[in-house]
Amino acid sequence: MTTLKQVSSVRCFDGEQRRYEHQASTLNCIMQFSVFLPPQALDGDHVPAVLWLSGLTCTDENFSSKAGAQRIAAELGLALIIPDTSPRGDDVADDDAYDFGKGAGFYVNATEQPWAKHYQMYDYITKELLDVVHSELPLNGKLSISGHSMGGHGALIMALREKERFASVSAFAPIAHPSACPWGLKAFSGYLGEDRATWQQYDAVALLRDGHDCPPLLVDQGGADNFLAEQLNFSVLEETVAKQDVLAQLRLQDGYDHSYYFIASFIEDHLRFHHSYLTR
């Protein structure tokens, strides 16, 4: 029995950009997500995949329409799995701010009310979504993970906690140390409560300091990013990675901001990086 309902499919670079809908039992709501299947998958191959986690305010459509990733994914034979950034629906708790509630799930399992019923994004992605796409789409099980900002951090924590699942990890301008920036403090105290000991499992810098192994890592950070000084803690990530045994490249890209124009400029590097580990 299939659980995925295909909502749309559009041809793109000889592959297909599809949108699916399913009842997400982890989140107690109906979720949509996007998938790019490269031409190799349409021709009958089972292909490796890159899981992409988006940033604040995004749905699955921002990366799909703005990053220009399908061109290189088609060339390399990579599927792209692009989830939404929070639970959705009229009965899902929300907040008026752009950085909390819908569009801002922060890839954690909430423990506080009224969030805990629906905001279980960590388990939704790592368990339910990955299970269903590998069961119903032509994927070969090899998987890497990437993302932007809030989603760049989501990629880091999933890779650090589920190292056996991911061949490699990359991030664009990740919120590297949410326990120590305004966005993260607001989200973690809201979703997880005030006991900071429970935050550590969702903080990439804390997980690295705690000695979690990390798959090969690539990070790009724009030097003209408006959020660099206050929110992203790139230099803390650099220092922490330098002290651990991590195969990592962290690049400060002069002049680039926080937008999808930045992502589009370097997504090819990231997909080629992942492809090199996905095909070993």
Place this chain on the structure above:
Amino acid sequence: MTTLKQVSSVRCFDGEQRRYEHQASTLNCIMQFSVFLPPQALDGDHVPAVLWLSGLTCTDENFSSKAGAQRIAAELGLALIIPDTSPRGDDVADDDAYDFGKGAGFYVNATEQPWAKHYQMYDYITKELLDVVHSELPLNGKLSISGHSMGGHGALIMALREKERFASVSAFAPIAHPSACPWGLKAFSGYLGEDRATWQQYDAVALLRDGHDCPPLLVDQGGADNFLAEQLNFSVLEETVAKQDVLAQLRLQDGYDHSYYFIASFIEDHLRFHHSYLTR
């Protein structure tokens, strides 16, 4: 004296994606448009440009964010000039429909009321906008033109009427024969009135039949485009071009629809096509 005010600038593929604002005297309103300057222009070169005309409902931002054109424009050293699709502002006449009024200027000079005061998009693009960008940006005067749907047709009529201005012309899914499709009948009767003799100067098939010379031409049309049968008249364009002395390639792309996923898949071909004529 400069007349352009730079509203924003974002680094993209080592070039800059910029937005400008100016008082458009042709349109009696303030207009915004987007420009991509490739790294060669930032380094002091004067570069050739491709003028892109967008389709119904678009502003200058759709092509800028979704087509993935900057990557190849940066490689080839091409500037991209991306105007809006209609006059804008609270005192500009509008219509509730998506296919008439704001976002739907059809690149004609309106003669009917209440449209004539602002809807002079043909003159705005071919005279005012091209003059100002060539006067204030590092362009070398060589120019090609392309566009999508309503804008694909705009590109065709401008190239046919101003052949000396454009080294080459291309279009994605153009509304090739607006005098003979619902979108065009509505727009032309609204903006130009019921005397069909005045429509001919804005109809690409009519201009071709009338013997207008055409620069080298590339057209891509998606085979799964929802609008192909009723609105686009691709086969009429094929038949008309075949009877004229035009250096043309018209391609039906199997399975592709009318979206920016289609444009993104073939924009590289179009920019390489234009580059070959812009650098002769």
